[in-house]
Every structure is written in structure tokens, then in C-alpha cells.
Amino acid sequence: MLHKLIRREEARVAAELGTFLDSSRDLAAVLKEIVRLVFDLENRWGSVLFRDVIGLYFSPARPENDEWTDHPTIVLLAAEIMRARNRGEFFADVDAFRSAVFFLLGLYALVTTMRTETPGRDGLLDKYVASELRSLRAEAPSPAQ
Template sequence: MGPTRLPSAAPSSGGGVREARRRETRARLFEAALAEMTQHGLAAADVSAIATAAGVARGTFYFHFPTKEHVLIEVERNEEIRIVGELADAVGDLWSVLSQLVHQILRAKSRLGATVFRDMLGLHFSSARPIEDELAQHPLAEFLVDVITQAQNARQVPQELNAEELGTFFLTGLFALLATGAHDPELLDRYVSTIVKGMEMR
């Protein structure tokens, strides 16, 4: 009798195991990096300490994350997806929806902690931020463009204005305010009011 052959599904099964291990290692590194950044901040976070905490070699970190900034980009995207989910049933006029968006972003500070939240915002104004070209890579911006487009369809905002540019302008100003520590709800409400008045039909 010849040698027993493994079922043809075995290679893909082995590949599935390897992929599961890769994902598990990446998840450990992500959590270790987030813990290190929470304690020390992005600039002082030690990749060797992250790798040790995750139980892997230092080079393994760079296999999964080219830079520490890539970890924060992923943190941000996860938060944006969560915020957009929370706002899925948001109702009201443009001012109301944008105000809800601002308050949801402030809730992210409570979840992430002040240090990670500050570094995440600061990364928007840093030359070290990894380049992202597609709008789909920014769930919050994509949501905002949809909200502004709906306001245009309702004739609250002029059709000739570019919704993507308006959304970028709103978020850039908001992130700049928050990055400087301006978290007062009344100040942020005034910011929303000012931007909305600038968008609305005259």
C-alpha cells in the first residue's frame, strides 16, 4: 500500500492556521502598543517594550506596523467606525447632526485616555502621518460628506459648494481645536454654529 495522502483541503487548512496565528500576533502587538502609548505617549513609546509585552521579536512589530503612527491610524479608524455607527440614527438639521458628531468624538477621549486622544489628533498635523488618499479610509469624513450632501439636497446648503471640501474644513478646524485642549462644550457648540452658518443658503 502506498503512502497515505493528506486530503486536498489540508494546505488551505494549514494556511488558515497560519493566518489565525498572524492575526492573533497582530492583535497582541496592537494592544501592547496601545498600552505603551497610553502610558508614555506616541513619541516616547518604545517598540522594544511593545514587542516584549506581546511576546515577539522587535522585528515582528515592523512586519505588522511599519511605524508607531500606523498603530494610531488604526486606533483612529476603529473609533471613527464606532462613532459613525453611533450616529447612524442621528436625526435633525445640519447643526444638530454636527453637534452630535462633536460630542461623540469627545466620548472617544474617555475611551482612549487623554494621552492617546491628544496624539491621535496631533497626528493630523504631523508630517509623520502615513499618507492616505482614499475617502473610504476616513469613515468620519465619508459620513460627514453624506450629511452635507443631504443638507444640499434639502436646499439648506448651496449645491455649488463642494461637500468633500466643506467636510474637510469642518473636521480640520475641529481637530485643531481639540488638539489644543479646547474641549468646552459651549465653545464647541459655537464652533458648529459658526461653520453651519457659513455653509447655509443666504
């Protein structure tokens, strides 16, 4: 039953992200939208259920045959990273799929270890997105970023 809930919500989040991606977006906007969608999911489920479900991804009991291709949000994010890499915005050797997985795992870890009411939570997540973008960029960001 829980597995069905997780898959259904993953599909719903991916559908919302897909709609967001119907118009051209830069990767910063995509990452921020993913953060928003994760917050929405946490609000719908409640923080206790959300943390329990996310904890399953970090559990040794996680199915061994669980592949990144089973997670539509990872697939969509990887495709966006690949497009940006192909446009020359990121280092040529950026592994789009691993970068997508690293971003989402880091995001889930941050969200699950901070309470909703944690002061500065939004600012920390903004810095996380900025850090992810800096790690991928082929050129140094301008001082304003």
C-alpha cells in the first residue's frame, strides 16, 4: 500500500514538473520548482509521514532493483541537466543522471533533517540550489550570483 502511494505521488510530482517544463526554463528555475514541489508534498503528507517515506530511500531495506529510471523526477531533471550541458552551460563531463540523483538525495536529506519551522530553512535551500548550480557550471558565475 505504501509503495503504491509513493509511486502515485512520484508520478504526480513528475507530471507537475513536466507541465512546468513545457516552456523553456533555465536550470535554476527547474531546481527551485523541484524544491517547491517537494515542499508541497511534505505539506500534503505531513512532516512525519514525509520523513518516514523519504527514510525508506536511505534504508538498507530498499529494494536492490530500484533504479534511477524508476523515478520520473530524476529522469526529467537529468534530461534538463543534459540539455544545459549540451548548450555548453555546464562542464562537458557532467554526468546528468548522477547529478540529478545527487541533487534530489541532498534535497531530501536537507528537508527531512530540518523541521518546517526551522528558521532560515528557505534560505539554506536557496543556497543549496546555488551550490548545485556552481558545481556544474563550465564558467565562473558572476559576482551577483
